[in-house]
Amino acid sequence: MAHKFSLAFLTVKDVCPVDMVRLAAETGYDCVGLRLLPAAGADGPYSILTDHSEQKNVRSALNDTGIQVADVEVVRIGESFVLDFFLPFFEVSCYLGAKHVLIVGDDLNRSRLIDNYGNFLDKASYFGLSGDLEFMPWTAVKTATECLEIVNAVNASNSGLLVDAIHWDRSDRSIDSLKQIPDSLVNYIQLCDARRPVNPTTDQLMRTARSERLLPGSGDIDLTGMLAALPKGKVYSVEVPRDAESSHLSPRKRAEEALVCAKSVVDGAERACDID
16 A cells, blocks of 8 residues: 655654755655744744745745645644634645644533534635544543544544544553544544653653654554554554754754654554454
């Protein structure tokens, strides 16, 4: 089976979007993931959201290279969520040809979170975008099971459930919960690896996820089991931030290494499934 791989923002977060698109093409990726909105307080802001010249340059690079925008980041749905705030985000995402939006559920009021997620999806549908809810152990949506419950409650045609290897490993690591996810809800899967921590703090979990991941296949995450349990034929977003290596490894080298390892893991998981 031919697989599509996307160069995630965090893997080469030290390059601008135009260079990221060209780097993805030169190193063998099919897609990119772009960050338009901050993921945390110290993150961003990102000029691509408001700089029309940069937007045009990115779209030109996409057209020149044939690279597609698989996903855009990051929409946080918290207790103070206001849908109108995201109108520029929708417009830029559509202009760049994005397909999916990464959603973080940050509201402990489950009913309100479901309502606001549904409202976001309704608006996103006008721009041809899905909204892919990602579970993380430090947010209001901690596991794949919780995530699926919310997505099912909304029951929208453009909803999605995003599995990131490191967050799955840091939650309940349940293979069975992954098997419950319908094929139609999975648009892309985030690949990386990491060492398994012992009684980590929230700060440690966040720092590892944002800055200290490992190349796929070089850590303790059961990537083969995870991939075997998930639907096949999806885009694999290669998300491997390695801040410590950034001082001596170029963005190109980091992108190349991450892709080679991701392809090896995906191919190995596929062979293991064939044997089974």
